[in-house]
Amino acid sequence: MLGDFHRGLDWGEWQAPEEQLRAQWRSPRFGPETSGGVAGRGSLAAASRRSGSSYRRFHECALEGRVAPGSRKEQVLERKGAGESQRVPSRSKEEAMADRETASWVALQQALAGGDMEVVRQALRGLDEADRRSWPSGSGPADPAVGARGAAEPRHGRSASGGRVVVIHGIMGARLDVVEPDGDSDRVWVNVGAFSTAGLPTWNWSTGCAPRPAEAGARRRTPPRVSPADG
Amino acid sequence: MRVAGLLPEYLPLMAELDGRWKVQPFAFDWRLDIDDSAARLAETIRAFAKGGPCHIIAHSMAAWSRAA
Numbered sequence: 001m002l003g004d005f006h007r008g009l010d011w012g013e014w015q016a017p018e019e020q021l022r023a024q025w026r027s028p029r030f031g032p033e034t035s036g037g038v039a040g041r042g043s044l045a046a047a048s049r050r051s052g053s054s055y056r057r058f059h060e061c062a063l064e065g066r067v068a069p070g071s072r073k074e075q076v077l078e079r080k081g082a083g084e085s086q087r088v089p090s091r092s093k094e095e096a097m098a099d100r101e102t103a104s105w106v107a108l109q110q111a112l113a114g115g116d117m118e119v120v121r122q123a124l125r126g127l128d129e130a131d132r133r134s135w136p137s138g139s140g141p142a143d144p145a146v147g148a149r150g151a152a153e154p155r156h157g158r159s160a161s162g163g164r165v166v167v168i169h170g171i172m173g174a175r176l177d178v179v180e181p182d183g184d185s186d187r188v189w190v191n192v193g194a195f196s197t198a199g200l201p202t203w204n205w206s207t208g209c210a211p212r213p214a215e216a217g218a219r220r221r222t223p224p225r226v227s228p229a230d231g
Numbered sequence: 232m233r234v235a236g237l238l239p240e241y242l243p244l245m246a247e248l249d250g251r252w253k254v255q256p257f258a259f260d261w262r263l264d265i266d267d268s269a270a271r272l273a274e275t276i277r278a279f280a281k282g283g284p285c286h287i288i289a290h291s292m293a294a295w296s297r298a299a
Contacts, residue, residue: 105239112236117245117254124246162251164280167241168272170291174258175235185233 109175234258248288255279265295272296 104126111123176188237245237256248254257275259268276285289296 108239108242109236112239112242112256113234113258115236115256115258117249117256120242120245120256121249124242162248163253163284163286164255165248165252165286165288166255166257166272166276166279167237167245167248168257168259168287168289168293168296169237169241170289170293171261173238173241173291173293174261175238176260176262177233177235179233188232 113175232260234260244288252286261292269295 104123107126108120108123111119114120172189177185178188179185236258241256245254245256255275257272259271276287279285287296
């Protein structure tokens with residue numbers, strides 16, 4: 001995924017300003033007509049651009065290092081600034097249904113978090129054709145849309161005769177969320193724009209997690225953790 | 232911190248496999264020590280395979296799974 005982004009960049013201009021990186025991110029190379037590894041991310045992003053989903057908001061805000069407009073995080077910050085209770089009322093069912101694509105993708109992510117393929121299939125059945133067009137491609141051995149339709153069907157009538165398979169993701173292949181006391185959550189991810197424009201020095205080691213000198217014959221058990229520097 | 236599952240980019244692969252295989256996705260916190268993840272993976276495999284054979288599909292950082 002991050003590797004796909006690398007392939008789309010012109011590394012001859014790796015020191016380009018952030019605006020140029022944003023332009024590359026939005027270039028046709030990341031669009032659905034792109035072949036190869038970047039197609040999946042591009043087609044998902046393109047579909048989200050059309051629909052105005054939170055996926056687009058996330059990527060644009062991540063590149064710009066700001067809170068997504070309209071997000072629960074922004075509402076919490078606004079209430080905090082106004083001295084109000086930080087708890088944001090839950091959206092009504094009608095409001096949630098109005099953002100159907102986001103809701104269906106959230107349901108799918110929740111199904112993935114559960115790790116039960118039967119629940120994933122149920123979530124897939126909740127996607128309509130427009131949702132499935134935004135499927136990431138290039139990851140499967142065949143047309144992912146065909147696989148999606150097959151997986152979305154109930155298992156009865158199909159047999160899992162091949163045996164049992166455990167699928168393990170690669171580095172940064174799982175979604176990690178920081179869950180706040182009020183129930184809000186923030187995704188742990190790399191701000192690619194800041195990272196690519198030499199933003200690493202603005203990170204600090206978290207208190208208590210400073211790197212320790214290596215001990216001979218011993219492997220460090222505590223991972224390094226970083227957080228944005230104040231100011 | 233919550234591990235909220237594999238990224239959707241893995242869905243096409245899992246969906247394709249799911250047609251013929253019984254699939255169990257395994258998500259882990261990629262910041263933590265691999266020994267801890269390996270222990271959790273071993274536990275997952277034992278519960279999933281129930282003593283039978285079990286295939287593992289992994290790439291990149293998931294090479295640590297051999298430690299399980």
